[in-house]
Amino acid sequence: MYPLIAIVGPTASGKSELGLYLAGSLSGEIINYDSVQIFRHLNIGAAKPSIEDRQRVPHHMIDIREPTEIFTAGDYQKEARLVLEEIRNRRKLPILVGGTGLYLRALTEGLFDGPARSVYWRNRLEMTAERKGRKYLHSVLKRLDRVAAIRIAENDKPKVIRALEVRLQTGIPLSQHLDEMPRRPITGFEVHAIGLNPPRDELYKRINERVNRMFQAGLVEEVRDLLANGIPPSAKPFEAIGYRHVITNIDSCIPPDETIRIIQRDTRRYAKRQMTWFRKQPEVTWFDGPGDNEEIKNKVHQFLKPLVTF
RNA sequence: GGACAGGUGGCCGAGCGGUUAAUGGCAGCAGACUGUAAAUCUGCCGCUCCUUGCGGGCUACGGAGGUUCGAAUCCUCCCCUGUCCA
Numbered sequence: 001m002y003p004l005i006a007i008v009g010p011t012a013s014g015k016s017e018l019g020l021y022l023a024g025s026l027s028g029e030i031i032n033y034d035s036v037q038i039f040r041h042l043n044i045g046a047a048k049p050s051i052e053d054r055q056r057v058p059h060h061m062i063d064i065r066e067p068t069e070i071f072t073a074g075d076y077q078k079e080a081r082l083v084l085e086e087i088r089n090r091r092k093l094p095i096l097v098g099g100t101g102l103y104l105r106a107l108t109e110g111l112f113d114g115p116a117r118s119v120y121w122r123n124r125l126e127m128t129a130e131r132k133g134r135k136y137l138h139s140v141l142k143r144l145d146r147v148a149a150i151r152i153a154e155n156d157k158p159k160v161i162r163a164l165e166v167r168l169q170t171g172i173p174l175s176q177h178l179d180e181m182p183r184r185p186i187t188g189f190e191v192h193a194i195g196l197n198p199p200r201d202e203l204y205k206r207i208n209e210r211v212n213r214m215f216q217a218g219l220v221e222e223v224r225d226l227l228a229n230g231i232p233p234s235a236k237p238f239e240a241i242g243y244r245h246v247i248t249n250i251d252s253c254i255p256p257d258e259t260i261r262i263i264q265r266d267t268r269r270y271a272k273r274q275m276t277w278f279r280k281q282p283e284v285t286w287f288d289g290p291g292d293n294e295e296i297k298n299k300v301h302q303f304l305k306p307l308v309t310f
Numbered sequence: 311g312g313a314c315a316g317g318u319g320g321c322c323g324a325g326c327g328g329u330u331a332a333u334g335g336c337a338g339c340a341g342a343c344u345g346u347a348a349a350u351c352u353g354c355c356g357c358u359c360c361u362u363g364c365g366g367g368c369u370a371c372g373g374a375g376g377u378u379c380g381a382a383u384c385c386u387c388c389c390c391u392g393u394c395c396a
Contacts, residue, residue: 011348036348046348072345102347111344152343156351159343166345178344240348265336270348276341 001190002088003308006033006096006104007291008278009196010271012206014291016049018196019097020057021297026093026308029058031083033076033098033107036240039067041226044219045242047210060087067226067235074116077106081186093308094189101277108191110184112177114166121165129157140164147175192307194300195278195286204268206290211242211264215256220246241266 005022007015019030032038036046040063049059060083065071080103087094096104129137134157141160142149148163166174198206223246227233233247242263249259278284285303289296 034348035346070346073347074345077345100347102344102349106344109344114345117345153351156343158346158350162345174344183344236346237348239346242348244348267348268338272339273341274348277343277347 002188003310004084004094004096004186004189004191005304005308006108006191006193007196008101008104008193008281008284009099009291010203010274010278011047011099011267012210012271013196013198013203014206014293014296015097015099015196016047016053016291018194018291018297018300019095020049020053021291022095022301022304023057023093025301026095026304028093028095029060029087029090031080031087031094031096032059032061033080033096033100033103035071035076035098035100035103036237037062037098038071038076039063039065039069039237041067041229041231042222042237042240042243044214044217044222045240045246046237047214058092067231067237070236072117073102073106074111076103077111080107084186084189088188091310093310099274101274101281104281108186110186112181112183114174114177114181115169117162118165118169121168122161125161125164129161134160137161137164141167144168145173145175147179148173151175191283192304193281193284194304195281195284196291196296197275197286197288198290199288202290203271207267207271208264211260211267214242215260220250220256223247223250241270 005026005028007019007022009015019028022028023030030049034046036042037048038061039046042048048062053059054062061076061080064079084094084107096107098104125137128140134155137157137160138149138152138154141152141164144167145163148167152159152163154160163174166172166177170177219242223243227247227250231238238244238247245259245263245266287296287300291297291300
């Protein structure tokens with residue numbers, strides 16, 4: 001079994017710093033699992049590692065799509081697994097760093113072997129939702145996939161649509177796919193998950209500061225440039241925290257302080273959601289401090305060292 | 311000293327006689343989530359008890375009284391804050 005490190009934790013907990021450090025001390029390469037860093041040109045708001053860091057340590061799964069392209073958890077699974085193979089062939093330690101729990105799960109545990117998204121069905125279902133409402137769409141799901149309908153909230157349009165899409169395309173309910181079809185977990189790798197969980201106060205402080213720094217670094221200018229270069233405001237990664245706020249306020253008279261406040265708030269809420277996801281993640285060894293803390297770095301290193309012989 | 315305006319749960323702010331422990335927002339907490347996931351969605355958010363129920367008790371709308379079957383909502387006095395006039 002080849003070792004694979006996964007660093008998990010909320011945004012701004014210092015995952016990147018820890019990843020960099022471990023890559024240095026354990027001869028590793030970094031594989032991003034953040035859904036926004038996938039996209040080129042979104043740098044400041046995505047908190048991408050610096051050019052220097054990326055020259056020092058190889059980074060993968062960063063800047064691999066244009067903002068206008070579509071990228072899904074399925075794509076991630078496929079491409080990241082290839083990267084993993086390459087790193088193993090090079091006899092380096094793969095270190096997963098990021099914050100998108102679904103991507104990490106897709107990579108390690110696999111997705112069910114179902115259909116990718118279908119533009120055709122999406123459009124139809126989207127229109128139905130538009131015309132008749134989410135409630136109605138949910139009632140259709142109740143008819144076609146009772147189990148999924150119970151699991152998915154009436155208002156959760158994206159999940160209702162996905163469930164319907166799977167059912168309509170395959171004839172088999174999503175719930176059945178999920179419950180009965182075998183997934184394809186990653187093989188040949190042994191995952192060691194390191195969790196970073198700084199005290200809440202400290203985390204929130206770090207988040208607030210980080211958002212301030214993003215503005216100082218020119219987040220607004222970055223968004224302006226992207227728009228000027230023809231990337232439409234509707235581009236998927238512009239839905240990300242920070243980007244969507246800047247875009248909606250860019251031509252308004254809302255003061256920057258207010259925009260910053262909202263971004264900080266939404267980032268905090270995002271961090272909470274990440275924690276509820278990662279808490280469920282199996283076999284994580286948690287460390288109660290930020291990843292850029294020397295003591296934490298050492299502890300993690302000591303912990304990992306005997307486990308990652310390769 | 312006088313004239314207004316106002317004092318509501320951690321904060322802001324509605325309510326202006328009765329399904330009001332009190333809309334909403336902020337702040338916070340917990341959770342769900344296998345194909346655009348930094349997305350999307352759900353619940354809690356005065357205290358407390360249990361047989362966890364559209365359950366019971368207690369405490370709450372500056373303070374003290376009063377009117378009323380019933381008051382955050384009306385009246386009286388007091389305290390405090392803001393603006394204006396002296």
